Amino acid sequence: MTDTRLTFCSLCESFCGLEVDVENGRIADIRPDREHVVSNGYACVKGTRFDSVQHSPDRITKPMKRMGEEWIPISWGQALDEIAEKMRAIIDANGPQSFGHFVGAPGGANLLSPIFRGEFFKGLGSNRMYGTGSCDTMNKFRVNGDMYGSPMRLAYPDVDHTRFMMILGANPDISGTTLYHLPRSRARLGGIVKRGGRVVFINPRRVESARIGEHFFIRPDTDVYFLAAFCNEIIRRDGLAHSRIERYMKNFDELKRCVAPWTAERQAQVTGISADTLRELVEAFLAADGAALNMATGVNQGRSGTLCYWLLESISAITGNFDRKGGNLIGEGIIDFALQAKDDPILKLGFHRQDDLPSVSGQQPAAMVADDIFGGLVKGMIVEASNPVLAVPNPENRLEQALGELDLLVSIDWFRNETGNLAHYILPAATWMERPGMPYALQSFTGCTPTPYLYAADAVLEPPPQVREEWWMYVRLADKFGITLMGNRILSGFLKLAARLAHTRFRFVNVPKMLIGGMLKQAGQPDFKAMLRDHPHGLRLSDNEGGNFLGTERVLTGDRLVDLAPEPYVQRFEESVEKFFTEEIGNLGKMKLIGKREIKRMNTSSSNSSRLVKEKTNYAYICPRDARRIGVADRQWVKVSSEYDSIFIPVRVTDEMMPGTVAIPQCWGHQKADGLSHAQRHPGVNSNLLAGDGYRNIEKLSGMAHLSGILVEIEKSDRIAASS
Ligand SMILES: Nc1nc2c(c(=O)[nH]1)N[C@H]1C(S)=C(S)[C@@H](COP(=O)(O)OP(=O)(O)OC[C@H]3O[C@@H](n4cnc5c(=O)[nH]c(N)nc54)[C@H](O)[C@@H]3O)O[C@H]1N2
Ligand SMILES: Nc1nc2c(c(=O)[nH]1)N[C@H]1C(S)=C(S)[C@@H](COP(=O)(O)OP(=O)(O)OC[C@H]3O[C@@H](n4cnc5c(=O)[nH]c(N)nc54)[C@H](O)[C@@H]3O)O[C@H]1N2
Numbered sequence: 217m218t219d220t221r222l223t224f225c226s227l228c229e230s231f232c233g234l235e236v237d238v239e240n241g242r243i244a245d246i247r248p249d250r251e252h253v254v255s256n257g258y259a260c261v262k263g264t265r266f267d268s269v270q271h272s273p274d275r276i277t278k279p280m281k282r283m284g285e286e287w288i289p290i291s292w293g294q295a296l297d298e299i300a301e302k303m304r305a306i307i308d309a310n311g312p313q314s315f316g317h318f319v320g321a322p323g324g325a326n327l328l329s330p331i332f333r334g335e336f337f338k339g340l341g342s343n344r345m346y347g348t349g350s351c352d353t354m355n356k357f358r359v360n361g362d363m364y365g366s367p368m369r370l371a372y373p374d375v376d377h378t379r380f381m382m383i384l385g386a387n388p389d390i391s392g393t394t395l396y397h398l399p400r401s402r403a404r405l406g407g408i409v410k411r412g413g414r415v416v417f418i419n420p421r422r423v424e425s426a427r428i429g430e431h432f433f434i435r436p437d438t439d440v441y442f443l444a445a446f447c448n449e450i451i452r453r454d455g456l457a458h459s460r461i462e463r464y465m466k467n468f469d470e471l472k473r474c475v476a477p478w479t480a481e482r483q484a485q486v487t488g489i490s491a492d493t494l495r496e497l498v499e500a501f502l503a504a505d506g507a508a509l510n511m512a513t514g515v516n517q518g519r520s521g522t523l524c525y526w527l528l529e530s531i532s533a534i535t536g537n538f539d540r541k542g543g544n545l546i547g548e549g550i551i552d553f554a555l556q557a558k559d560d561p562i563l564k565l566g567f568h569r570q571d572d573l574p575s576v577s578g579q580q581p582a583a584m585v586a587d588d589i590f591g592g593l594v595k596g597m598i599v600e601a602s603n604p605v606l607a608v609p610n611p612e613n614r615l616e617q618a619l620g621e622l623d624l625l626v627s628i629d630w631f632r633n634e635t636g637n638l639a640h641y642i643l644p645a646a647t648w649m650e651r652p653g654m655p656y657a658l659q660s661f662t663g664c665t666p667t668p669y670l671y672a673a674d675a676v677l678e679p680p681p682q683v684r685e686e687w688w689m690y691v692r693l694a695d696k697f698g699i700t701l702m703g704n705r706i707l708s709g710f711l712k713l714a715a716r717l718a719h720t721r722f723r724f725v726n727v728p729k730m731l732i733g734g735m736l737k738q739a740g741q742p743d744f745k746a747m748l749r750d751h752p753h754g755l756r757l758s759d760n761e762g763g764n765f766l767g768t769e770r771v772l773t774g775d776r777l778v779d780l781a782p783e784p785y786v787q788r789f790e791e792s793v794e795k796f797f798t799e800e801i802g803n804l805g806k807m808k809l810i811g812k813r814e815i816k817r818m819n820t821s822s823s824n825s826s827r828l829v830k831e832k833t834n835y836a837y838i839c840p841r842d843a844r845r846i847g848v849a850d851r852q853w854v855k856v857s858s859e860y861d862s863i864f865i866p867v868r869v870t871d872e873m874m875p876g877t878v879a880i881p882q883c884w885g886h887q888k889a890d891g892l893s894h895a896q897r898h899p900g901v902n903s904n905l906l907a908g909d910g911y912r913n914i915e916k917l918s919g920m921a922h923l924s925g926i927l928v929e930i931e932k933s934d935r936i937a938a939s940s
C-alpha cells in the first residue's frame with residue numbers, strides 16, 4: 217500500500233517541501249510539494265532522487281568498530297561504553313580541551329543536535345569545536361556581532377521587492393543560496409527583472425544564475441577593492457542617507473577614511489571591472505527605489521571575507537537601503553534568537569586558543585585541525601556529519617595524516633566516508649527522512665527570508681533498528697559522564713531517562729516532538745501536532761516591511777548604534793589591503809583557482825548516489841584563451857600546482873570562465889572511499905589538496921579558510937592523457 221507523506225528536504229538551505237510516497241517502509245517516489253507555502257512546487261534533483269542515498273546498500277546501520285583493517289558491527293552499549301572510556305582516558309591525561317568536535321554542513325539543518333552537542337561539550341569543559349562553518353560563512357557571523365551586536369542578527373536581501381540587486385560570489389540557481397532563505401531563486405530573482413529592475417552578478421565565472429540578469433567578471437579574491445571603491449564612490453557622490461547615519465550609526469568618518477584611497481580607477485587595476493562599469497553600477501544602485509546586496513561563499517572564502525562583508529553591509533546602511541523594503545532587512549523570528557545568542561558562551565565571539573584566532577559562533581578554524589593535532593593540542597575528536605578530509609584544505613594529505621594519528625576518532629554519519637575510514641568508531645545517524653524536524657534557523661528563528669514561515673514534519677520513514685538521532689547519542693554520553701544538561705537537574709534527569717528508554721518498549725515520550733512542540737508553543741505558535749494537522753504545507757508568517765530595526769532595542773551593540781567601522785576591521789584593513797594590492801599587481805599574469813558547485817552534488821555527500829553521479833571525474837574549467845596558452849583541448853589533462861601541492865585533472869574549455877581563472881568543483885577525490893562503492897568508481901580529484909592550511913592561510917578576523925582565489929600554475933600533462 218502506498219502512503220503519501222509530506223516533509224521538507226534538508227539538503228540545502230532552500231528546504232523545499234516534498235511529497236513522499238512510501239511503500240513497505242521504502243520510498244517509492246519523491247515529488248515537489250505544489251502546495252508548500254514557499255517552495256510552491258519547486259525541488260531539485262538532489263531532493264527528488266534522495267531515495268538513492270536513503271536506501272543505499274552502503275548505509276551504516278549499526279555502530280561499527282575498526283579492528284585493524286576490518287570493520288565489525290557492535291552493540292550501542294559496547295560502542296558508547298568504549299567511547300566514553302577512551303574519552304575519559306584522553307581527558308584525564310591531557311585535559312578536556314584535548315577532546316574536540318568537528319561538525320559539517322548537514323549539522324546546520326539539525327535542530328536538536330547543536331543543542332545537545334553544545335551541552336555535552338560544555339559539560340566536558342571543552343570548547344575545542346571546529347566545523348566547516350569556517351569554510352563557508354563565519355565572516356558574516358563575525359560582522360553581525362560587531363556591527364549589530366549579535367552573530368545572529370542576519371541581514372538578507374528583500375528579493376521580492378527590490379529594484380536592483382547585486383550578488384557577489386554566489387550562484388543561487390545551483391546552490392539554493394546560503395544564510396538567507398530563497399527557494400525558487402531563479403523565478404524570484406527573475407521577478408526583479410520582470411518588474412523592470414536589474415540583477416547583477418559579480419563573479420569570475422558567468423554562472424548559471426546570471427542567465428536571468430547581467431554579469432561582470434571579477435578577478436578572484438579582489439572584491440575588497442571593488443567594494444571599497446563602490447563605497448568610496450557613493451561617499452564622493454554624496455549618495456548618503458545623512459539623517460539615518462547621524463541618528464542610528466557611528467564611526468562613519470572612520471569608514472570614509474578607510475575607503476578614501478580606493479578609486480574606481482585603482483580597483484580596476486586588479487579586479488578587471490572597469491572604472492566606468494563601477495560608476496554605472498553605483499549610479500544605478502543609488503537611483504533604484506530599493507537596492508539590495510548579497511555576497512556569499514566565493515567572497516567569504518577569500519583572504520578578506522570579513523572586510524568584504526563589513527563593506528557590503530556598510531554600503532547598504534549608509535545609502536538608506538538597510539532596514540527598508542526592497543533593500544536589506546533584518547528579519548524577525550518567532551523568538552529573538554539573536555538576543556539569546558548574544559551572550560551565549562558557545563555562540564559569542566571568543567578567543568579560546570593560544571594564538572589570536574577567534575572562535576566565531578562556537579567554531580575554531582577548520583584549517584587549524586592538522587596543526588592542532590600535530591602540535592599535541594588535540595588527541596581525540598568526534599566528527600559529526602562531515603568529511604573534512606575532502607572538504608577542508610588538505611595539502612599533501614596533511615589533514616588525513618593528522619586525523620589518523622588521533623587516539624580516538626568517532627564519526628557520526630550515514631556512511632563510512634573518507635574521514636570515517638580513519639575513525640575508530642562510526643555511529644549510524646538517522647537521515648532527515650527518519651526524524652521529526654522543522655526548518656528553524658533562517659525561517660522560524662531569525663526570519664532571515666523574504667517569506668517567513670513555519671513548518672514542521674514528522675519522520676517519513678522508520679530508521680533501521682540500530683540507527684539513532686544525534687541528540688540521543690549526546691544525551692547518552694552526557695549520562696555516562698554525569699553531566700547535567702540545560703543547567704537543570706530535573707530536566708536533565710528527565711532527558712537522560714527518556715534517552716535510556718527511547719529505543720525500548722518503555723519509551724514514554726518522543727523527545728524531538730516534545731522539544732519542537734515546546735519551542736513552538738513558547739513562541740505562541742501552534743504546537744507540533746497542530747502544525748501537522750492544520751498547516752501540513754506550512755504556515756506563512758507576515759512579511760517584513762522594514763523599518764523595524766534601526767534605532768530600536770533590537771540593535772544589540774549596547775548604545776543601539778550600528779558600528780560602521782569596528783576597530784579590529786579598521787586595523788586589519790590598514791594592515792592588509794594595501795599589502796595585498798601590491799601582491800595582486802605582481803600576480804596579475806598568474807592563474808587563480810576557484811570552486812564550483814554542481815546541481816547534482818551536495819558537497820561530498822551525494823557522491824555515492826547512482827541516480828545523481830554519472831561522470832567519472834570532475835574537471836578544471838578554463839577559458840579558450842588560457843587553454844590555447846597552456847596548449848590543451850577540451851578533456852585533455854593538465855597538472856595544476858599551487859604552493860602546497862599538485863593535482864592532475866582533465867579540462868573543460870568554456871568561455872564562461874574569466875581569463876586567468878580556473879574553476880574546479882570541490883569535494884571530489886573518492887579514490888580511497890571503499891565505504892562508498894559508487895563514489896569510488898566515480899572518484900574525481902580533490903582540489904583541496906591545493907589549498908594551504910595553518911595560521912598563514914586563515915583569515916584572521918573570522919578564522920575562515922582560504923579556499924577561493926588560490927594562486928596556481930597549470931601545465932599540459934602527458935602523464936595521464938592516455939588513461940582518461
Ligand atoms: N575548495 C572548496 N572547498 C570547500 C567549499 C568550496 O566552496 N570550495 N565549500 C565548503 C563548504 S561551504 C562546506 S559546508 C564544506 C562541506 O563539507 P561538509 O561540511 O563536510 O559536508 P558534506 O560533505 O555535505 O557532508 C559530509 C557528511 O555528512 C553526512 N551527513 C549528511 N546528513 C547527515 C546527518 O543528518 N547526520 C549525520 N550524522 N551525518 C550526515 C554525509 O553522509 C557525509 O558523509 O565544504 C567546504 N569545502
Ligand atoms: N548543488 C549544490 N548546492 C549546494 C551545495 C553543493 O555542494 N551543491 N552546497 C551548499 C553549501 S554547504 C553552501 S555553503 C552553499 C553555498 O552557496 P553559494 O555561496 O551560492 O555557493 P557557490 O555556488 O559555490 O557560489 C560561489 C560563487 O562564487 C564565485 N566566486 C569564487 N571566487 C570568487 C571571488 O573571489 N569573488 C566573487 N565575486 N565570486 C567568486 C564562484 O564562481 C561561484 O559562482 O551552497 C549549498 N548548496
Ligand code: SF4
Nearest residue numbers: 225228231232260263
Ligand atoms: S533545492 Fe534541492 S537540495 Fe535544496 S532543499 Fe530544494 S530539493 Fe533539497
Ligand SMILES: [Mo]
Nearest residue numbers: 321348351352
Ligand atoms: Mo557550506
